[in-house]
Amino acid sequence: MANPSLLTTDIVIEHIARGHAFNKHVLGYDHEASMKGLNAFRETESHGHFDQKANRWMPPQRLGDDLCIETPDDMADYIKNTFLTSPNTIGYISNETGGVNLFNTKDNAALHISWNNKDHDFGTIYRYPSTPRRFMLAAEAEKDTAELLGVPFKAINNMDDPKAAMEVVEALINDINANPQNYLFKANNPESTVQNRVLSNTSRPGRDWFSDEVLHAPNNVKGHSQAYAEANKLDIAPSDYVCIKQASADEFNVGRARKSLRSGRVLNSIKEYGLDSAPEPAPAIS
Amino acid sequence: MTLASPTAVLKPQITLQSVEGDDVILHASPEWKKKLIAFLEYAETTDDAEVHAFVTPNALNQVQDKITPQIRSEDDLIISKLHLLSAYKAFLALNVLSPGAFYDYPADDFDRLHDDFFIIYETVFEKDTQGFRRIKTGLTGGFDG
Numbered sequence: 167m168a169n170p171s172l173l174t175t176d177i178v179i180e181h182i183a184r185g186h187a188f189n190k191h192v193l194g195y196d197h198e199a200s201m202k203g204l205n206a207f208r209e210t211e212s213h214g215h216f217d218q219k220a221n222r223w224m225p226p227q228r229l230g231d232d233l234c235i236e237t238p239d240d241m242a243d244y245i246k247n248t249f250l251t252s253p254n255t256i257g258y259i260s261n262e263t264g265g266v267n268l269f270n271t272k273d274n275a276a277l278h279i280s281w282n283n284k285d286h287d288f289g290t291i292y293r294y295p296s297t298p299r300r301f302m303l304a305a306e307a308e309k310d311t312a313e314l315l316g317v318p319f320k321a322i323n324n325m326d327d328p329k330a331a332m333e334v335v336e337a338l339i340n341d342i343n344a345n346p347q348n349y350l351f352k353a354n355n356p357e358s359t360v361q362n363r364v365l366s367n368t369s370r371p372g373r374d375w376f377s378d379e380v381l382h383a384p385n386n387v388k389g390h391s392q393a394y395a396e397a398n399k400l401d402i403a404p405s406d407y408v409c410i411k412q413a414s415a416d417e418f419n420v421g422r423a424r425k426s427l428r429s430g431r432v433l434n435s436i437k438e439y440g441l442d443s444a445p446e447p448a449p450a451i452s
Numbered sequence: 453m454t455l456a457s458p459t460a461v462l463k464p465q466i467t468l469q470s471v472e473g474d475d476v477i478l479h480a481s482p483e484w485k486k487k488l489i490a491f492l493e494y495a496e497t498t499d500d501a502e503v504h505a506f507v508t509p510n511a512l513n514q515v516q517d518k519i520t521p522q523i524r525s526e527d528d529l530i531i532s533k534l535h536l537l538s539a540y541k542a543f544l545a546l547n548v549l550s551p552g553a554f555y556d557y558p559a560d561d562f563d564r565l566h567d568d569f570f571i572i573y574e575t576v577f578e579k580d581t582q583g584f585r586r587i588k589t590g591l592t593g594g595f596d597g
Contacts, residue, residue, distance in 0.1 A: 186501055197500075197553050199550060199552055217550050218552050219457045219550075219552040219559050220550065220551040220552065221457065221458050222458075224550055262510075267505065280504065283504055283505065284501045285501045290502050296547070296548055299582065300544060304541065307537055307540060307544065310579075311534065314537070
């Protein structure tokens with residue numbers, strides 16, 4: 167059985183798949199107008215729109231092929247079984263943080279595994295029309311940084327080594343587990359480790375583990391969409407396909423029900439008798 | 453690539469004077485030094501988690517610390533090449549946004565500083581950013597209709 171205080175690749179991927187990236191890039195809660203309301207991993211073009219500030223029409227631009235990602239589990243499966251293992255995945259390691267930055271040239275998607283990001287969800291995955299050029303320029307700038315610091319630039323290319331991307335991700339996670347003192351959110355607080363922050367029962371994206379409360383219903387949905395399952399030939403019965411909208415509504419209702427159960431008289435009753443207590447026997451009729 | 457607004461500041465405001473060892477000597481008015489610090493602060497504190505995949509808040513804070521004592525002076529602005537790279541990465545991270553998406557930083561200031569730092573980066577590091585510019589003027593604007 168896995169040690170519950172240790173990070174694993176699956177935990178990291180699940181956080182990214184259920185974290186802010188899902189809201190922003192799958193559900194379309196993006197501040198950028200050309201991506202607003204748009205699933206960046208299903209649409210093949212950004213929105214054409216009129217930008218008031220620029221006073222001009224912004225034409226739609228190419229995003230990439232339809233990757234059929236609709237649910238958090240679709241995203242996690244894509245990251246683990248396609249993105250990280252694809253021969254088209256390249257990238258580099260950040261000099262300052264050791265974060266892993268990857269780009270898939272076929273899908274035009276970028277994945278950043280940054281252990282200390284503000285949302286505490288280990289990073290992000292996205293694609294914008296400018297992602298290919300932007301990623302290459304970022305890699306070039308990191309190379310310049312390494313040269314100035316006199317340290318080797320750590321490039322990643324799955325074409326040269328099919329396990330390259332997965333190995334650097336696992337190496338980062340192993341080092342976080344082995345040397346938690348090197349990965350502190352606050353330099354002066356030895357308790358602010360990644361493990362304490364992420365495995366503390368309170369911070370899983372989509373859910374508050376401590377009270378088992380659904381915080382963001384769509385991020386908490388379990389299962390694969392029909393589109394993703396069929397495109398990737400997953401062994402899933404059609405009856406188990408998930409419609410993200412329906413499943414989100416169900417999760418939302420589950421969350422409300424749990425909240426309701428924890429309130430007032432019901433909560434006191436649970437506290438007093440426990441959830442598994444047998445109901446009081448009805449008084450015998452004399 | 454998005455284009456700048458019709459009110460864009462067309463003339464460069466921060467320019468490269470020279471490179472001396474690991475330092476970069478820039479020319480900037482106190483007003484544009486302030487605008488640069490405001491941008492670095494914006495990039496440091498933004499809740500857009502994706503910015504910090506490119507450059508950390510700590511690195512941005514260090515650039516601010518370097519510029520702040522020089523803010524009132526009309527003299528040149530001296531930063532290290534590492535500071536230049538940190539600022540450049542912040543502009544790179546945020547150039548995904550079109551002008552209308554800048555809701556708490558002036559888009560015109562961003563566009564001007566973005567292009568100035570791209571030009572300075574290209575010169576100092578002898579790199580080609582393939583015309584990655586926000587403000588396109590005259591023929592460089594091309595036809596995008």
